[in-house]
Amino acid sequence: MAIRLQQSVKYLILSLFTFVSIYPIFLMITSSFKTKQEITTHPLGLPSSFSLENYVMVWQKVHFADYFLNSLFISGVSVLLILLVSSMAAFYIARYPFRWNSLVLFFFMLGLMLPMKLAISPLYMMMLKLKLLDTFTALIIVYVAGHISFAVFVFYGFFRTLPKDLDQSARIDGCNEFQVYYKIVLPLMRPALATVSIVDLIGIWNDFFYPLIFIKSTELGTIPLGMLMLFGEYDTDWNLLFCGLTLSSLPLIIAFLFASKQFIEGMTTGAVK
DSSP: OOHHHHHHHOOOOOHHHHHHHHHHHHHHHTTTTTTHHHHOOTTTTTOSSOHHHHHHHHHSOOOOHHHHHHHHHHHHHHHHHHHHHHHHHHHHHEEEOOOTHHHHHHHHHHHHSGGGGGGGHHHHHHHTTTOOSSHHHHHHHHHHHHHHHHHHHHHHHHHHHSSTTTHHHHTTOOOOHHHHIIIIIITHHHHHHHHHHHHHHHHHHOHHHHHHHHOGGGGGOOHEEEHTBBBOOSBOOHHHHHHHHHHHHHHHHHHHHHGGGGGGOOOOTSOOO
């Protein structure tokens, strides 16, 4: 009886946390179908009718497709570069002991302690001298530099858990050092790749600060900058804003559902006998 009561309390607490997590998403989606008046008068109620008129308006008024493609390109290239550079760096630091091993690792860890936003003035002047202002390249460089420390930290810890017998077996079979990395180790680190991808993608996709600083042209803006157009000095199109938020959150939800499978797969099960 006591065990059943304990299990019931656990399920009740989990259900409460699930509701708290899901309800804001549900409220955002339902509000995207409301009119501006309904959002003001009945913010927590259901819409009177489920019409796609708001989505058509936000697609035309805000030019959402252009902002979406810009965000998709910047986020995709940035995440791919972060995964490539950080995984190779962490692989070398974790698998090849050398004299400055700890110092190089500490250098990467400094990026977790020092926020890049404190150096926004030097960054701006650097991009100005390199003539990279108002370009995607400026954002990609800043995002890669700002997120690589976390990625190296995660990958380094993951590489330390993999047995080095895998490397030796691959070398005996004729693999060179790079083949050991991308043929043997890289397929086994999909859980770590998924973790870093999701964390970095969320941070880059939702970032508003750096695009506001480095991007001046409207056609090069990202989704957060596009949503800024819906905020007026005296009025705000809340219905269109919720539509934009719903559309911008869909890629993140899809990416999370796709990558979450990697967390439950035992990638190293039976790798070493």
